[in-house]
Amino acid sequence: MAENSLSAASITSDLNTRLIGQRVVYHPVMTSTMEVARQEAQNDAEEGTVIIADEQTAGRGRLKRVWLSPGGNIALSVILRPSIAHLPYLIMAAALAVAHSIEAITGLKPQLKWPNDVLVKGKKVCGILIESQVQTNTVDYAIIGIGINVNLRLDDFPEILPIATSLSHELGKEVSRVTLIRSLLVEIERLYLALQAGVSVYEEWRDSLITLGKQVRVASGETTQEGIAESVARDGSLLLRHPDGSLTRILSGDVTLRD
Numbered sequence: 333m334a335e336n337s338l339s340a341a342s343i344t345s346d347l348n349t350r351l352i353g354q355r356v357v358y359h360p361v362m363t364s365t366m367e368v369a370r371q372e373a374q375n376d377a378e379e380g381t382v383i384i385a386d387e388q389t390a391g392r393g394r395l396k397r398v399w400l401s402p403g404g405n406i407a408l409s410v411i412l413r414p415s416i417a418h419l420p421y422l423i424m425a426a427a428l429a430v431a432h433s434i435e436a437i438t439g440l441k442p443q444l445k446w447p448n449d450v451l452v453k454g455k456k457v458c459g460i461l462i463e464s465q466v467q468t469n470t471v472d473y474a475i476i477g478i479g480i481n482v483n484l485r486l487d488d489f490p491e492i493l494p495i496a497t498s499l500s501h502e503l504g505k506e507v508s509r510v511t512l513i514r515s516l517l518v519e520i521e522r523l524y525l526a527l528q529a530g531v532s533v534y535e536e537w538r539d540s541l542i543t544l545g546k547q548v549r550v551a552s553g554e555t556t557q558e559g560i561a562e563s564v565a566r567d568g569s570l571l572l573r574h575p576d577g578s579l580t581r582i583l584s585g586d587v588t589l590r591d
């Protein structure tokens with residue numbers, strides 16, 4: 333596999349995109365690529381700017397969780413300036429882009445789990461976080477944060493072994509982060525431009541979710557609900573059918589599959 337050290341030039345050089353990754357800010361260590369991306373976006377960074385770190389000292393996940401970010405993985409954030417109508421679709425486009433690029437580069441067959449996890453063989457290999465700054469009807473910026481367990485040695489992190497995996501663990505060999513990042517950026521751009529051209533990503537995202545049709549437990553905030561994950565709405569929310577026949581729309585939460 334190709335060498336595995338990152339640099340801005342190794343990503344941007346002859347990258348087959350118009351927008352995404354034409355400018356890359358890379359530092360070996362950052363607090364969080366989300367934090368640096370937010371500062372860049374507020375300082376008018378051009379759309380498509382990508383922030384990449386080898387390691388994050390304060391990587392963050394959904395619901396204010398810590399995101400483990402040791403070296404050898406991918407931690408990046410992409411700055412976009414979408415219309416407000418396209419904002420709910422960014423998570424769908426990002427999850428599909430991650431799944432497509434992992435499959436293209438490794439041959440593994442990723443699955444999507446609502447709301448924003450990418451799994452390999454039933455275990456989490458990637459988490460996605462979207463943060464945005466919105467005025468009444470306009471989006472100042474949106475940031476897609478993507479963390480992929482690429483060359484993570486799971487023996488070093490036994491606490492995540494039951495729920496997480498890495499690409500190298502599944503393949504039995506290291507994966508080139510440069511190759512995977514380049515493929516990912518091309519795929520994010522393809523889906524983002526498709527969205528802007530009026531092509532829907534919703535159907536492919538919905539049909540890729542392993543969550544649907546399953547008996548699930550959904551924890552959101554202080555509440556836990558159980559039922560069948562019947563479908564997802566176009567705004568990305570989960571439609572949960574309760575044993576009494578009622579239907580709840582859930583905007584965010586953690587899903588545990590019950591069967």
Ligand code: BTN
Nearest residue numbers: 364391392393394408459477479
């Ligand atoms: C989750 O599953 O909770 C989402 C995890 C998102 C992690 C990525 S790593 C790159 C970017 N920087 C961060 O601090 N978080 C996101």
